[in-house]
Amino acid sequence: MPEMNAAPVTILLAGRIDSGNASQxxxxxxxxxxxxxxxxxxxxxxxxSYISSAGLRxxxxxxxxxxxxTITNVSSEVYEILExxxxxxxxxxxxxxxxxxxxxxxxxxxxxxxxxYRIDKDNVVKVYNNADALEDIQHERExxxxxxxxxxxxxxxxxxxxxxxxxxxxxxxxxxxSFSKILxxxxxxxxxxxxxxxxxxKKIHGTLVPPGKLPDMKDTxxxxxxxxxDHLPEEAGKKLLSLVEEVPHDDHMIHGDYxxxxxxxxxxxxxxxxxxxxxxxHPIFELASMFNSFVGYSEFDHSVIKKFQGFxxxxxxxxxxKSLAAYLGTxxxxxxxxxxxxxxxxxxxxxxxxxxxxxGLETEEGRAEIGFWKERLLALLxxxxxLLFRTDEMEIEAENDNLxxxxxxxxxxxxxxxxxxxxxxxxxxxxxxxxxxxxxxAYAPGKGKALVRVEVSGTPVRVTVxxxxxxxxxxxxxxxxxxxxxxxxxxxxxxxxxxxxRQVMDDxxxxxxxxxxxxxxxxxx
Numbered sequence: 001m002p003e004m005n006a007a008p009v010t011i012l013l014a015g016r017i018d019s020g021n022a023s024q025x026x027x028x029x030x031x032x033x034x035x036x037x038x039x040x041x042x043x044x045x046x047x048x049s050y051i052s053s054a055g056l057r058x059x060x061x062x063x064x065x066x067x068x069x070t071i072t073n074v075s076s077e078v079y080e081i082l083e084x085x086x087x088x089x090x091x092x093x094x095x096x097x098x099x100x101x102x103x104x105x106x107x108x109x110x111x112x113x114x115x116x117y118r119i120d121k122d123n124v125v126k127v128y129n130n131a132d133a134l135e136d137i138q139h140e141r142e143x144x145x146x147x148x149x150x151x152x153x154x155x156x157x158x159x160x161x162x163x164x165x166x167x168x169x170x171x172x173x174x175x176x177x178s179f180s181k182i183l184x185x186x187x188x189x190x191x192x193x194x195x196x197x198x199x200x201x202k203k204i205h206g207t208l209v210p211p212g213k214l215p216d217m218k219d220t221x222x223x224x225x226x227x228x229x230d231h232l233p234e235e236a237g238k239k240l241l242s243l244v245e246e247v248p249h250d251d252h253m254i255h256g257d258y259x260x261x262x263x264x265x266x267x268x269x270x271x272x273x274x275x276x277x278x279x280x281x282h283p284i285f286e287l288a289s290m291f292n293s294f295v296g297y298s299e300f301d302h303s304v305i306k307k308f309q310g311f312x313x314x315x316x317x318x319x320x321x322k323s324l325a326a327y328l329g330t331x332x333x334x335x336x337x338x339x340x341x342x343x344x345x346x347x348x349x350x351x352x353x354x355x356x357x358x359x360g361l362e363t364e365e366g367r368a369e370i371g372f373w374k375e376r377l378l379a380l381l382x383x384x385x386x387l388l389f390r391t392d393e394m395e396i397e398a399e400n401d402n403l404x405x406x407x408x409x410x411x412x413x414x415x416x417x418x419x420x421x422x423x424x425x426x427x428x429x430x431x432x433x434x435x436x437x438x439x440x441x442a443y444a445p446g447k448g449k450a451l452v453r454v455e456v457s458g459t460p461v462r463v464t465v466x467x468x469x470x471x472x473x474x475x476x477x478x479x480x481x482x483x484x485x486x487x488x489x490x491x492x493x494x495x496x497x498x499x500x501x502r503q504v505m506d507d508x509x510x511x512x513x514x515x516x517x518x519x520x521x522x523x524x525x
Contacts, residue, residue, distance in 0.1 A: 147272070218281050253280060332405055397447065463525060
């Protein structure tokens, strides 16, 4: 019976093994294995410079007797012979890796699984935290190749090296500068960085991945939410879990660790690096990671971002908000805050879990940090009913003071179309009339929210503006139109708003559904 749990015996092979000394080498190997049973055997070939067919026959005979035989630290020349003769298919054979030192090298990126250093002007190395990282390296190579095939500009590792007690992947990045470095050294390029950063983000999120090729980020986030059940009040924990469960499966790509140290400018080309976190999933999971990188991790201690990104907290916060606005295609503060709050829920969940797993509850500072994030998470959970978001809709307090924000949001959506000036004015008029009506009467004397959605579709193009509120049921179309032929003395005050709306729009429809007033306006362009 083989000894399944026995420690392997390592035997050093050195110099040359040829027909002249093969018998002697075999005798020495068998002498070291005598009386040890069918244990794992490792042949360390780090000092082996040459092997002939006589030496191969030795290995084959030993392999027949010791099925769990591995050959390690094989030079390129010897590996070629083993590969040529099929030995690499018969047994595990590991190449010897070039040794690289990162002492004194510039750190250009740091992620959950490793740190990236520049080792010369042309090359960088990603050093993995896991000392046994060969599987991680193989995974990252595979997903990086997949991303490249799908059209995402990225660097592919061309070599694997030893770095201290771990392994590293070497990439060619000619004179590359990370976006973090650009922001820290040339703050005037903030808007350029935002534009390129968001353009790459949209390219990633617009990439459909063949099913099963990448892990599903939702599964990971569900694990975080389940972990939190023991660290939140019962109702809050249940709500967090249900919010994540309701996020639909999405086969579009997300990076998983998308921050400015993982975008490199090499010449005129922007490259995405650090691909081991690549996954598929809803964009809210990506936005949560981005929030953490630029704000979340540094919200309690503002010095954290300086150590990580190289720029200060205000720069990080500004970059995050500019990038979110550009990604959503709006400068509407309410819309940006709505999506940010959803991202913060996932972001805080991740940070709390991470801190607890790193023994944060065992120190005063750790408890303070966890408490800081938990307080914010609980507040967000109270008023958040979904983690989903649409770029074509906004939810806002139904108050007259918010009319300008609603108008700006609608105008931004219309700017994406070839909407004529006259049609824009007519749509704007209708939007004002309906929103003011909701703000004035829907919730009186209380307050509530209105959802505004702007959709553009079809050929010829049609703009659809939908208003949804949870106020008292009211069908504005049920009221008769005012008689505009009457004199001023005979006319009633009021009723003109919905009349104007019906005149300038091509279709106006109302329904009361699921406790909501839904008014839909349509305009053909």
